[in-house]
Amino acid sequence: MTTVENVQVLKIPVIDDVRGNLAYIQSGVIPFEFKRIYYLFDVPSTAFRGGHSHIQQQEILIALSGSFEVVVHDGIEKKSYLLNKPNVGLLITTGIWRELQNFSSGSVCLVLASDMFKEEDYIRDYDEFLKSKK
Template identity: 40%
Template sequence: MNKPYIIEFPAIGSSEIGYISVAENSDLLPFEVKRVFWTYGTPESIVRGRHAHYQTQQVILAVNGRILVTTEQADGPVEVFVLERPNLGLYVPPNVWHTMQYSNAAVQMVLASTSYSEEDYIRDHSEFRSVWK
């Protein structure tokens, strides 16, 4: 699928004992995970992201708190996704501009399909629009 969408990971357990959710290289993930990273301690007033990728696919999760993810597809559609349950992830395919805003104490974890490469990033929005139009 070439547009962002929510993935619901199983929440195994109960409110009495707690939950575990698992992200394996399985049918839920549309790619093999090559890199995992997380962000935390981001002030609520800061907007992160502000880029797209040429090749990298990602799943963004709010393992704590709430994250508002705004996506923009190359052909124009803009969507806002609210991540506030740790078993929900947002699939972000290549060629999708995305930004994130965090609630206080939010922790974001990202599963990525590639190792880090600065060359894979498009950090200028006007360049993004011109490359993918």
């Protein structure tokens, strides 16, 4: 069973340069081959995103710009992460409930997903999520 201890902060490799830094993600940098990339932007500071878990899909969240908080829950324990650097990713494994909140103005959340969108992979009801953890 996955727990919040399976959630990991990942360092994204950066090439430092006086002309501007370059971060890269390629095979071997993250623990899965991503099949989908999407991003959230123009999220009001009072809005919540996420509010689901995945049965099989893993994701990495990166704050490309600005900041936001990611609260993860495994059915027993909660943990919170502030993402505010474009060279740091948060790996969220399967079976972890996630909520994104407190978006700063101009924030952009990039998500690398291990699979294509499949509605049947989502658990969107919190009570159903808790039942799945027993």
